[in-house]
Amino acid sequence: MSRWKPNTKERLERAASELFAERDFDDITVAEIAQRAGLTERTFFRYFTDKREVLFSGRQALEDAFSDTIASATDSATPLQMVTEALMNVGEFMETRREFARKRQSIITANPELQERELLKMEHLSRVIAEALIKKGVTEPTASLSANMTTAIFRIAFAEWVVTQDTMSLNEHMKNLLDQFSTIAASGQ
C-alpha cells in the first residue's frame, strides 16, 4: 500500500479536496485522506505537515499559471492584456473546482491563522506576477502596480464567486472587475 506510485502528492490532494467538499473539515482525519488516496498516513506526512497544508498545496500551480501565461504573451501585449489573459486562464481552471474552492474558503474564513497564510500567499503571488512582467520588459513601478491590481481583482472576484450562489462564472466576475478598474481609473483624480 505504501509502495511508490506516480503522482502521490496529486492523489493526496485530490482525496483531501473530495473529503473537504463532502464533510466538515474538523472531522476529517489524515488517516481518512490517506485511505481515500490508497496510501498510508506515513506517506501523507512525507508531503504535508498536516491536513491544513493541503489547503495551500495549489499555491505553486497558481503562481506557475500566472507566470507561464505572462511569459508566453506576444511582445506587443500591454501589462493589462497580459494579466487579463493570465486571470482568464486561472479562472477557467478554477471553475472546475468550485465546490472545493467554496469549502476551502469557508475553512479559511473561520480561522485567523489560515487567513494570514492566505494573505501571505497572495502577497507572494503579487511578487511572482511583477517578476514575470519585468521579464517581459515592463518597468517598475508599472510591474508592481499591475501585479497588485491583478491579485486584488483575483481575490475580490474569487470571494464573490465562492460566496454567491449565482450562475456567474469566476471569469465573468473577473471581467466585471476589470471593467470596474477601467471605470475607476477614468473617473479623474
Add this chain to the structure above:
Amino acid sequence: MSRWKPNTKERLERAASELFAERDFDDITVAEIAQRAGLTERTFFRYFTDKREVLFSGRQALEDAFSDTIASATDSATPLQMVTEALMNVGEFMETRREFARKRQSIITANPELQERELLKMEHLSRVIAEALIKKGVTEPTASLSANMTTAIFRIAFAEWVVTQDTMSLNEHMKNLLDQFSTIAASGQ
C-alpha cells in the same frame, strides 16, 4: 516621574521615533525610550507590549486619516477623487517624518515577522478605506477594488520614497503611481 501627564503615549512614540532614527534598533532599550520621554519603564509597558509595538503605533492615525478625508469629501466626488485626496493628506503628514519612516522600513525589511505584521496592517487599512467609501454611497465591488488600489499605490510609493535618496516627495511618488494606474487601465484588456 511616573505621574500621569497628558499625551503620555504620544511622548513615548516621539521618544522612540527619535531614538530609532538616531541609532540601531537592536541596541535601543525600553528603559532608554522611557527616559527620553521623561517616564518610567512601567509606564511604557502600560501602552506597549515591547519596543516593536511602537513601530506600529501609527496604525490608528493612518486609518483615521484615510477615513476622515473620505468622509468629508463632497458628494459629487468619485471614488478615485476621494482616495487621491486621502493619499495626498497622508503623504503630506508623512513627509515630515521621512527619517523615521526610512529607519522604520529598514527595521521591518530585516524581520519577516514584522513584515507579516505590516502586511496585516495594510490589509486592515484596505478594509477601513472600503468601508469609508461604502458610507459615501460607493457600491461593492467598486469600494473594495478602489481600496485595494489605494493601499497598493501607498505601499509602492512609500517603498520608493524611503529607499531612494532623491528629492521627490512621497506625494510626487504617489501622483506618478496614480497616473500609471490610469495608463495601465487605458491600455486595453
